[in-house]
Amino acid sequence: MADSQDVQDLVGDSFKWLELVKPLEPGVIPGSNESLKQARRLLTRKNATMSEFSYALVEDTKRRVTDKNPIVACASIHRVRAYYGKVKLFFGKPELIATDPEYRNRGLVRKLLYEMIHRI
Template identity: 35%
Template sequence: MTLPEKTKHTHPHDLGNNLIVRPSSQADTEALLQLVDSVFGAMMEEAGGTHMTHLVRRVMSGTHPSMRPDDFILVEDTNRTERQIVGCTGLLHHTWHYETIPFSVGRPEVIATYPEYRHQGLIRALFVTMHARSKSRGHQVQAITGIPYFYRLFDYEYALELWNTCTIDIERLPSVMHHLPTEYSLRDATSEDIPVIQKLYEEQRCRGMISQIIDKSWWRHQIQTWQTEKPEQNINSHVQMIGCADEVKGYLITSSPQVKRYIQVWDLQLEVRFLS
């Protein structure tokens, strides 16, 4: 996808008490990683390696297809000499369709504050600035996933069903499943598979009222980072091709099986001619 032009609203905003709200830059990478790892590591008991940490690292490197290094809004405590970034929220750029009508969407993600800075209105200040930035970049809608009910405090309302996934407990899978046909196989997707994946995704997407446009750059990012990153660092979906007799029949998208005790199946799409 093509990211929108950089916003002109880049001036810091003084909150008082040595706190300012400002946009991020690549120079903030380490301080931002410290914040995200501390907050999400405590939540997930994965200090030093949360999925959010790896997402932030990828964004700040400039390689993420939907977010840039200047797409975080930060709260900085100018009175601290260490860990000066004390709050943050990021902004992903999406294009969705309402049936055949495209519209642009800003999606807040990676929202965090240090515990000692909570209940001071920092998240509200971050959202006010983030919403202004989202509007300045042409987003017609903001959509968020996260803590149930919490984001109603910031004018969000429930609108769409989420997490239409299947969760599989790896420990409950039998080592051999004799009753399944053996002619089907799975293999990791490659960049050469993107045209087929794109075609199948578009066929599925067009059947829904609300859908997200996913272009080749997003598929390429998912596939290439899966191939090059260590399993414990891989936050990307695992894209696999479903084949039979050397013929591609569809694709399967799951979470990483290496880092959890379960697999979440995000998407399964087959060629229409193979569904009968």
């Protein structure tokens, strides 16, 4: 719960190029993606499919002393209920996977998915 603001900022900043309605002027970098920043509500206890325990995070502890977001990668698991005939199934699907652009191509998401979420 204490990291919910940092997770929200990471997700919004990681996907700032998505859903751009109008073309940008050359050299203009868009701001944070506000629609994806709503992910913070998924970290509250008021959500039926996720909780604060449904997230795996990678934190760069050296960034805590700077003004930069210390959370550099995240992945969450979304709890899903389904039926196959009369058989009730529960499974999880990865959601809200994000990596800070400075930390991409280092295998952080692969590590999160394989070592933390895949084992659930």
